[in-house]
Structure formats: C-alpha cells, structure tokens
Amino acid sequence: xxxxxxxxxxxxxxxxxxxxxxxxxxxxxxxxxxxxxxxxxxxxxxxxxxxxxxxxxxxxxxxxxxxxxxxxxxxxxxxxxxxxxxxxx
Numbered sequence: 001x002x003x004x005x006x007x008x009x010x011x012x013x014x015x016x017x018x019x020x021x022x023x024x025x026x027x028x029x030x031x032x033x034x035x036x037x038x039x040x041x042x043x044x045x046x047x048x049x050x051x052x053x054x055x056x057x058x059x060x061x062x063x064x065x066x067x068x069x070x071x072x073x074x075x076x077x078x079x080x081x082x083x084x085x086x087x088x089x
Contacts, residue, residue: 004088004089007063008060009048009054009066010040010042010057011042012041014057020081023081027078027082037056042057058075059071059073070084070087
C-alpha cells in the first residue's frame with residue numbers, strides 16, 4: 001500500500017488493449033518502482049471487473065492505499081499516459 005498500483009483491465013481479443021499494454025509495460029520499467037503495474041484479464045477475473053464496474057476496455061485505474069484515485073478508458077498515446085502518470089503519482 002506504499003506504492004501506487006496501476007491496474008490494466010484488458011482482454012486478449014481487445015485490439016486497443018493490445019496496443020496499450022506495451023506502453024504501460026515500458027513506462028512501468030522506465031519509472032523504476034514509482035508504481036506497480038498489474039494486469040487483470042476481465043475474461044478470467046469477472047468478479048474483479050464487476051467489482052470495479054468495468055464496462056469498457058482497456059480500462060486503467062490507479063490505486064493508492066487500496067482506493068481508486070485516477071483512471072482512464074481507451075487506448076491513449078504514450079505521451080498522454082505519461083502525463084496521466086505524472087499528474088497522479
């Protein structure tokens with residue numbers, strides 16, 4: 001609970017998810033521990049997707065202290081993901 005967790009809600013059949021995933025993974029590596037990246041396949045974790053009201057994917061949520069503090073939906077370009085991270089980290 002000390003490091004923010006960014007959760008990528010995705011599915012294998014979702015092309016925008018497959019486009020966003022490498023961006024998130026690259027930024028997680030670049031940010032070297034400033035946040036943890038977790039991936040949640042909505043097909044395999046239906047209860048989690050339902051709990052967080054995932055109705056559209058990709059859906060990315062940032063958790064701090066176990067609570068959602070920021071989110072975005074859709075495959076956005078790297079510069080926008082980077083800006084989102086900077087605003088909320």
